[in-house]
Amino acid sequence: MFKEFKAFIMRGNVLDLAVGIIIGAAFGKIVSSFVSDILTPVISIGAGKVDFSNLFLALNGEHYATLEEAKKAGVATINYGLFMNVVLDFLIVAFAIFLIVRIANRMKKEEVPPPPNSKECPECLSTIPSKARKCAHCGSPQAA
Structure with a gap:
């Protein structure tokens, strides 16, 4: 106790x-x-x-x-x-x-977190830069 x-x-x-x-x-x-x-x-x-x-x-x-x-x-x-x-x-x-x-x-x-620098490719699920127009891994086009 x-x-x-x-x-x-x-x-x-x-x-x-x-x-x-x-x-x-x-x-x-x-x-x-x-x-x-x-x-x-x-x-x-x-x-x-x-x-x-x-x-x-x-x-x-x-x-x-x-x-x-x-x-x-x-x-x-x-x-x-x-x-x-x-x-x-x-x-x-x-x-x-x-x-x-x-x-x-x-x-x-509260500190506002900066916007993410990367996103996930919907085709291959790889992490790619958020400004990328094509996935570097699978070549699929990315929406802006």
Whole structure:
């Protein structure tokens, strides 16, 4: 059973998948940091200095200055600002993956094989040049 497991793990696509997941997790952390530390503050300046991470609705009806204050008070909250950050993360990751796949598809264009240089004589089944008008082996005329 160990040999089968080892053979399964060592298959190329399983290793590729593992590497992809690890790189994806690291990339996700980079994107999360980009959204929360760079993009969100820039957007919040344009939106009237709103901090997305502190956009929430306290379900007890009272007002709290920050989400941290509401959590310290033990109040249930709907954290739509944090949700907006996660949506931005997702959109950026999805767009980045789209660009990567698009570039990979462009690089992977199928090469069109050149037209064949030879054809088969219908009479003697010998291989002759495609531009030949007569078969060199049997002398039969060839259609163009």
